[in-house]
Amino acid sequence: MADVEIVGAKISPFVEKVVRAAEYKKIAFTHRDPTSFGEMAKLNPVTRKMPVAIFGDVMVYDSTFILREFEELAPDPPLLAADAQVAAAQRQLEDWSDEALYWYLMALRWAPENEARTVEQVAVYAPRAMRPFAAPIFRRVIARTTKAQGLGRLPYPVLVREVGERLDDLVLLLAQRSFFYASHPGVADFALFGQFKAGCSGPTPDFEQLVSERPTLADWMKRVEDAARG
Ligand SMILES: N[C@@H](CCC(=O)N[C@@H](CS)C(=O)NCC(=O)O)C(=O)O
Missing domain, CATH: 3.40.30.10 (Glutaredoxin)
Structure with a gap:
């Protein structure tokens, strides 16, 4: 194939x-x-x-x-646990990561505090001739979506506090396990890893700080990366 x-x-x-x-x-x-x-x-x-x-x-x-x-x-290694209840929890967390955590991070990225760094990161994907106009276009097209979603309307310190509390929840959910709900990485781990990686890619230093204050999550990120590398 x-x-x-x-x-x-x-x-x-x-x-x-x-x-x-x-x-x-x-x-x-x-x-x-x-x-x-x-x-x-x-x-x-x-x-x-x-x-x-x-x-x-x-x-x-x-x-x-x-x-x-x-x-x-490629059924092996599986991304969902054999136990149906564990698999359900993995799917739920994958969905929360894709549909909710993503918007927390989008709100952080496009907050006035981080917008210039975000524009700089994404401008390379705009045609060269458009780059000087990238900031107002992105602000109109993308930042508007975080406001419509709601999280983009929170005062920045409230948003950062909320993200920190969601990360505390993840620490509790991970508990003593290596990966979410299982001893092997699954759909929830890869979904969350994608969001964490984007959050730690430069434009949102407050997110990086929140992760570094929670070594459980920093260590988990490393485990997911190592598992993917094989
Ligand atoms: N639920 C989709 C979300 C994909 C998504 O939101 N992708 C963003 C980039 S991070 C995108 O393509 N945005 C462009 C747009 O909304 O037009 C998935 O899991 O693939």
Whole structure:
């Protein structure tokens, strides 16, 4: 079978999730950034979001659907525990990470305190001629979504406090285990790892600080990275 092709900017937490899961499962894949702003919409007219994974002539969108496809393609090592209740908890945490934690991080990234660093990070994906206008365009198009979602309207210190409390919850959920709910990494670990990696990629120093204050989570990140490396 031809290599799976994963398309999406590596700074996306969802691309990171899919790439690390593929590595862990030793699925042969290639990864590339989109060639243009419009390419994702062309490849994935359904949600227009990254990543997509191309399996021969089949395109799969959404990081969660892609991980389920990986599970079909290469059942071993599994990304979901054999115990149905544990697997349910793993899926729930994956979903919370994708659908809620992502928005906490987006709100942090696009808060006035971090916006300049965020623009600098994402501007490289804009066509060269557009870069000088990147800040106002991103502010209008992306920052607006965090306000509509609600978290982007919280005062910054409240937002940081809330993120810290969610991280405290994760410390409690991880408890004494190596990975979330299991002794092997699963869908929740890769989903969370993608978000953490994006949160620690420069524009949100407060998130990096919150993680470094919780060595349980910093150590867990290292374990996920090591497991993916094999
Ligand atoms: N639920 C989707 C979320 C994907 C997503 O939100 N991707 C963002 C990048 S981090 C994106 O493509 N945004 C562009 C847009 O919204 O047009 C998944 O898990 O793949």
